[in-house]
Amino acid sequence: MQYFVQQLINGLTLGSIYGLIAIGYTMVYGIIGMINFAHGDIFMVGAFAALVVFLILGSLFYSVPVVLALLIMMIVAMLLTSLYNWTIEKVAYRPLRGSFRLAPLITAIGMSIALSNFIQVTQGPRNKPIPPMVSKVYDIYGISVSLKQIIIVIVTALLLALFWYLVNRTSLGRAQRACEQDRKMAALLGVDVDRTISITFIMGAALAAVAGTLFLMYYGVIAFSDGFVPGVKAFTAAVLGGIGSLPGAVLGGLLIGFIESMWSAYFSIDYKDVAAFSILAIVLIFLPSGILGRPEVEKV
Amino acid sequence: MAVSVSSERDTVASPVQRAFREALYAGAISLGLFILFIGLKTDQNISNQLILAQRWGLLITVVVLTMLGRFFYIAYGQPFMANQKIADVATGLLPASVASRFFQLPAFIVAVVLAVILVAFSSALPALVGPDLAGYLQFLRALAVIYALACVIFYFRAFIHANFTKLGIAALVLYPILVVVVLSVYAWSIMGGLQGSLKWVDNYGIQILIYVMLAWGLNIVVGLAGLLDLGYVAFYAVGAYAYALLGSHYGLSFWILLPAAGAMAAFWGVLLGFPVLRLRGDYLAIVTLAFGEIIRLVLINWRDVTNGSAGVSGIPKVTFFGLMTFNSSDPNYIGKVLDIAQSSAYYKIFLYYLILALALLTAFVTTRLRRMPVGRAWEALREDEIACRSLGINTTTTKLTAFATGAMFGGFAGAFFAARQGFVSPESFVFLESAIILAIVVLGGMGSLVGIAVAALVMIGGTEALRELDFLKSIFGKDFTPELYRMLLFGMAMVIVMLWKPRGFVGSREPTAFLRERKAVSSSFTKEGHG
Secondary structure, eight states: OHHHHHHHHHHHHHHHHHHHHHHHHHHHHHHHOOOOTTHHHHHHHHHHHHHHHHHHHHHHOSOOOHHHHHHHHHHHHHHHHHHHHHHHIIIIIGGGTTSOTHHHHHHHHHHHHHHHHHHHHHHOSSOEEOOOSOOOEEEETTEEEEHHHHHHHHHHHHHHHHHHHHHHHSHHHHHHHHHHHOHHHHHHTTOOHHHHHHHHHHHHHHHHHHHHHHHHHHHSEEOGGGGHHHHHHHHHHHHHHOTTOHHHHHHHHHHHHHHHHHHHHHSOSTTHHHHHHHHHHHHHHHSTTOSSOOOOOOOO | OOOOTTHHHHHHSOHHHHHHHHHHHHHHHHHHHHTTTTSEEEEEOTTSOEEEEEOHHHHHHHHHHHHHHHHHIIIIIHHHHHHHHHHHHHHTOTTTHHHHHHSOHHHHHHHHHHHHHHHHTTTTHHHHHOHHHHHHHHHHHHHHHHHHHHHHHHHTHHHHHHTHHHHHHHHHHHHHHHHHHHHHHHHTSHHHHHHHHHIIIIIIIIHHHHHHHHHHHHHIIIIISOOOOSOTHHHHHHHHHHHHHHHHHHOOOHHHHHHHHHHHHHHHHHHHHHHHTTOOHHHHHHHHHHHHHHHHHHHHHOHHHHOGGGOEEOOOOOOBTTTBBSOTTSTTBHHHHHTOOOOTHHHHHHHHHHHHHHHHHHHHHHHHHHHSHHHHHHHHHHHOHHHHHHTTOOHHHHHHHHHHHHHHHHHHHHHHHHHHHSEEOGGGGOHHHHHHHHHHHHHTOTTOHHHHHHHHHHHHHHHHHGGGOGGGHHHHOTTOOGGGGHHHHHHHHHHHHHHHOTTOSSOOBOOSSOSSSOOOBOTTTOOOOOO
């Protein structure tokens, strides 16, 4: 039982990171109906930005409180990553809006290749390890919970609450939901569609940057190619939860996190990704539009 | 096309003023983008800790270059193109005017003379002007040759356009012979020519043709049936491992295993097809992607059979239909049978013709299938699935046949790949490969075989050509490796080509089945299916 709860906590941590990335996928899909393949690499760029900021802080000051350091890393990473995603949307996706469906997908894949190779060229191909930032581990009834995991879950919960408020209670969120339903009608009613889409990309990137910072803190290492696997997992999570649905993305992220940690705990660690992907396929056979997704109504 | 929001303001300012403003914006944005990643570099010191190295000079250079590029594009590039368009409309020279100004007789003569002189003195050049300058001159020589060839193509464009397929096939068939002849004359010995041809036949010819074949295979699934498949490389992997394992463990011949590999890949295609039949659009995309990853992960982890990440080596070579082999130690080695000197080029040339034959088979089958009921059903499925079902087309079998046929050609290509490399490992079957193949299909204009071949030539040949740019070392220093930038440029080229030609290189689509008269459907009117 203890072992199970332990794995549950590990899964929750992992799932939080996936959920944060998955929201970016699902929001962009919801509003313009494209798979933003570069999102995984945006996450990686966020982690690298946090890494560079961490090193700058380390070289400028003798010691910085961990909370302050994390906060600065997160904020700089969010700003920088948002700038990346905003630029990418403007350069690579906006001119192709209204073109056929696969065109933005191809530019997204191109951007994904370009981003990861840009980081490889400028920062070098090796793994970048950092000294552990937070190492405290609590022992609660025989279950060890590290402070890192607590930070991840709390930050994720706070961000999700903020995000929920933004989407459901502000005029910006209303504009986003309107664009999601009918872009043309929203434009006719005075919503600045281009701006709303840009902000959606910025929000997705900011969440991915937080996920990147947390990933760096949790694992203590990042490499230029680390965007792909979490990106695909998060995309899987978004589809599993029903793409376009925000609670679905979080739910899917947590599910993938649980599946992974449970599978590696009880079966074999080698096949944890195979398990996650197979469960995706099985779920989609029975629920073709994901767990919380609305079935697409087709009008002829 | 989306109209930029600031267009009303832009018409007031003069181009130079506007360019100045835009350049400042571009500079600010690129400064923000690059300050952390180009301005600083994370390096490991001796005790393996990360430290920061500063590169502010490089950062300033990049930002200034971005600003200049943006400035000249807005101030001179855009007005020039707009004027060009007006002039073209006025003179009726619409597509050809820029090209006819670019390809002119005097320039052609200069290019030919330059190329001939540089080729004639190429061996004496390094001694004459030093190795650095010789590198530039070699680059200049390549440019002159390419320009001269382009001029010839431009001059005969009407003829080429009319007989494109025949000429293309003839060029492909003659390519290795031409390479060997030209290089033999150049090196003044046939053996030298054969040895020199290795790079051209193998790195360019075979490499590009493998991608052409894969893209033509994927075209059946994506271009004809309209099913977005992001895991095509899985079938390539199945074919490659089928030949690698059966060939190296049981010693079966390539000619038996080629159909077997195709059949196995097709079987896996059907296996994947069944669960995903109910899925649409992007759900299908993610499941195929997941399937590709599952196959790769199984190949990595099932160590007893696949030898894990270390891969399978010692895969037997293809034989010349069992009559001759390409191992110089065998009694029926091609050199001994035909009584010619020993060279590794024979095998490469043979492989070139083999992959050419396989690729042409793919094209032939595709064009034939398109005229058969099943091909028409694919195209109908792509255009409108609901209409298809209401007309009584069995969408299940239609999708399954598309998956199976596409997968079969992927399997053929995989078996060929294993035979060519002599070694396979899961490294070769990552998602990036699927993405590249899909990009070639879309960049070529989905459904168009010629466009896809051109796209493969440009994208794969272009990145291969980057390996040749060693002379850049003399500009950027000895540490500079152009290969590092290969995939960065590839990704950017994907974006740029897509923005420039969103419908692909061949942008118009002709339905195979038509009523009464043949009408080309303009690209801007066709809408992709949802499936």
